[in-house]
C-alpha cells in the first residue's frame with residue numbers, strides 16, 4: 001500500500017475522474033476528503049468498500065472561505081493533509097460555440113472555478129502541509145496543447161493551471177511540496193460524456209477528432225489517469241516538480 005497513513009483532499013471527487021482518484025488512492029491506503037459542490041456520498045461508500053475512510057465536505061471551490069472551512073474540517077477529522085488534487089472544474093455543462101457568443105460572465109465563471117478554485121484550495125491546505133511537505137496535483141487539460149476551438153474560457157482556465165503549477169512549484173520546493181499537473185485528453189467521465197453531446201460548432205465530435213490522431217487508438221477512461229496520480233502522490237516522484245504529464249494517448253507532444 002503506497003499511500004498508507006496519508007490523507008488526500010480531492011476536489012470534484014463526487015464523480016468522474018475525481019471519484020476514480022478517490023477509489024484508487026483508497027485502495028493504496030489513503031484516507032480521502034471529498035470536496036465537491038455535488039453530493040459525494042456515493043464516493044464515500046466506494047472508498048469505505050475499498051477498506052478506507054472518506055469525508056464528504058460540500059465545497060464550492062470558487063469561494064475561498066468554503067475552501068478554508070473544508071481544509072479545517074478535513075484536518076480536524078484526519079489529523080493531517082498530505083496530498084491535494086485540484087480536480088474540480090466546470091467542463092460538462094459548457095457548450096462549444098463561437099467565442100463571440102460566449103458572455104463575459106460565463107468566461108469569468110469558468111476562470112473563477114477552474115483557476116481561482118485551485119488557488120483557493122492550495123492556499124487553504126498549505127498551512128497543514130508546510131511543516132512536513134506534501135504533493136499537489138493540478139488537473140489541466142490537453143486542450144491547452146491542441147487549441148480546441150469553441151471553448152476559449154475553458155482552455156484559458158486550464159492554461160493558467162499549468163502556468164500556476166510552475167510558479168507554485170518554485171515557491172513550494174523549499175517546503176518539500178511537489179506541484180505537478182496532469183493534462184488529460186478527452187476522457188469518458190460522467191462530465192466528458194455529457195460534454196461531447198452538447199456541441200454547437202460544425203466540428204466532428206471531440207472524441208472522433210482525437211481518436212484519429214492518437215498514437216493509442218482507443219477511448220480514455222478515468223482509470224487511465226489513476227496510476228499517474230499515484231506516482232505523483234508518492235515519493236517515487238520526489239524529484240519531479242513543476243511538470244505536466246499529458247494523458248491523451250499520444251495526440252499531442254510537448
Ligand SMILES: NC(=O)c1ccc[n+]([C@@H]2O[C@H](COP(=O)([O-])OP(=O)(O)OC[C@H]3O[C@@H](n4cnc5c(N)ncnc54)[C@H](O)[C@@H]3O)[C@@H](O)[C@H]2O)c1
Nearest residue numbers: 012016017037038060061088089139141186187189191192
Ligand atoms: N473528462 C475529460 O475529457 C477531461 C479532459 C481534460 C481535462 N479534464 C479535467 O479533469 C477534471 C475532472 O473532469 P471530469 O471529466 O471528471 O469532470 P466531471 O464534470 O465529471 O466532474 C467534475 C466534478 O467537479 C465538481 N465541481 C464543479 N464545479 C465545482 C465547484 N465550483 N466546486 C466544487 N466542485 C465542483 C462537479 O460537481 C463534479 O463532481 C477537470 O478538472 C477537467 O477539466 C477532463
